[in-house]
Amino acid sequence: MIKIHVDMDKCQHYGQCVFEAPTVFALNEDDKLEYHATADDSELENVERAIDVCPMQAIAFAK
Template sequence: MLKVEVDRTQCQNFGQCVVEAPNVFRLNSRDEMEYTPDVEDAELDNVEAAVDVCPMQAISLALGR
C-alpha cells in the first residue's frame, strides 16, 4: 500500500498529476485537485511520475503499512 500526501499550501492545481495518475488524482468541479491518500502498490509508477512532474513539488509518497 502506498501513502500519498499533497502539501495543500504548495499545490496550485495545475493538474499535471491528474494526467500521470488519473486513478489517484482528479480535479473537482471547482478545478481543485483531490486525491486518494491510500493507493495500491500497482499505482507506484504512476504516482512516481506525478511526483516528478508536479511543478510545485507538492506531492510526496511513502510505503504504507
Template sequence: MRVVVDLNRCQGYAQCCYAAPDSFELRGHEILFYDPAPPDEARPRIERAQQACPVRAISIEPASLDREDAL
C-alpha cells in the same frame, strides 16, 4: 505507500491528473481530490505524478504500520 499532497503549495496545474488519473482528480477550478492510500501497483504512476508536479506538492511516504503489525 501513503500519498500526501501539500494543498497550500498545490496550484492546480493538474499535471498529477494526467500522470495518474486513477489517483488524482481536479474538480472545479482548484479542488484536488486524491487517494491517500493507493494500491501498490499504482506506485509507478504516483511517482510520475510526483515528478510532474511543477511545485513539488506531492510526497510519497511509507505506509504506517498497524499496532498489531508492530508487535
C-alpha cells in the same frame, strides 16, 4: 499499499498529476485537486511520475 501526501499549501491545482495517475488524483468541478491518500502498489510508477511532473513539488510519499 502506498501512502501519498499533497501539501495543499504548495499545490496550485495545475493538474499535471491527474494525467500521470488519474485513479489517484482528480480535479473537482471547481478545478481543485482531490486525491486518495492511499493507493494500490500497482500505482507506484504512476504516482512517481506524478511526483516528478508536479511543478510545485507538492506531492510526496507519506510515511
